[in-house]
Amino acid sequence: MSATTEQLERNFTHRFLTSLRRINSPDSKTTTTHAAGLVIRRRSLRIKRAAYSSMARAAGSHRAWTRALLSRARSQRRRQQHDVHPNYIPPAQRRKSSVKRAAAAGREMGRAGKLRGLVPGGSRMEMGQLLEETAHYVQCLAVQVRVMQAVADHFSSSSSM
Amino acid sequence: MSSRRTSRQQSSGVPRISDDQIIQLVSKLRQLLPELRHSRRSDKVSASKVLQETCNYIRSLHREVEDLSDRLSELLSTIDADSPEAAIIRSLLI
Numbered sequence A: 001m002s003a004t005t006e007q008l009e010r011n012f013t014h015r016f017l018t019s020l021r022r023i024n025s026p027d028s029k030t031t032t033t034h035a036a037g038l039v040i041r042r043r044s045l046r047i048k049r050a051a052y053s054s055m056a057r058a059a060g061s062h063r064a065w066t067r068a069l070l071s072r073a074r075s076q077r078r079r080q081q082h083d084v085h086p087n088y089i090p091p092a093q094r095r096k097s098s099v100k101r102a103a104a105a106g107r108e109m110g111r112a113g114k115l116r117g118l119v120p121g122g123s124r125m126e127m128g129q130l131l132e133e134t135a136h137y138v139q140c141l142a143v144q145v146r147v148m149q150a151v152a153d154h155f156s157s158s159s160s161m
Numbered sequence B: 001m002s003s004r005r006t007s008r009q010q011s012s013g014v015p016r017i018s019d020d021q022i023i024q025l026v027s028k029l030r031q032l033l034p035e036l037r038h039s040r041r042s043d044k045v046s047a048s049k050v051l052q053e054t055c056n057y058i059r060s061l062h063r064e065v066e067d068l069s070d071r072l073s074e075l076l077s078t079i080d081a082d083s084p085e086a087a088i089i090r091s092l093l094i
Helices: A003-024 A037-057 A064-081 A093-105 A111-119 A127-159 B019-032 B047-076 B083-091
Strands: none
Touching: A003 A037, A003 A127, A003 B047, A037 A064, A037 A127, A037 B047, A111 A127, A111 B047, A127 B019, A127 B047, A127 B083, B019 B047
């Protein structure tokens, strides 16, 4: 593993574990009033978001995909704070973004269009930048998965002792 | 390597990037893909295939993140995340 990948992994691991501790702290929940399954489901969503945000922060803001990801996360949080369901998109916004996305995909050769949908901020990039950002995004995702796997393995082995 | 590219180009048409650069970037992507990395005939893999495999790979990584988040959520309810933290960091960095 290269030095920078090692540093990225360390940086991400630290942030992610810090987030896990915050998510798991007992005073942030009223667990008795919610069904256990719902708690677990909701927490899984928080963990997933924490993972992506931790990685975007660890990777640094000089990358377009990290900025796009964190900006998307911010608007999700804002919607949540106003007691709006996190997956709810107001009708006007939904129309606008889907039209823009369809137009962008139409401009594109089909194969890159799919990629644009998968890489944060991809719809706004020209081809060269898209490929570069994709390469970096893929590397970071692989690190993210590796660390999450290791953390999960560690937790499951220590709980089965 | 050329100067950093921004997403906005003040061009009169489609932003230009040389074919060579595309080829370089595509081959860089190829190196990252577990499916294609070990293919020995380097010119046999088309850019289209690389893009397709990249999409598949990203989607599978997203799925793994989803599954691992579910798994971690279940595990967190059984343990205290506080105590093993130092041990985890140590074991991950060895």
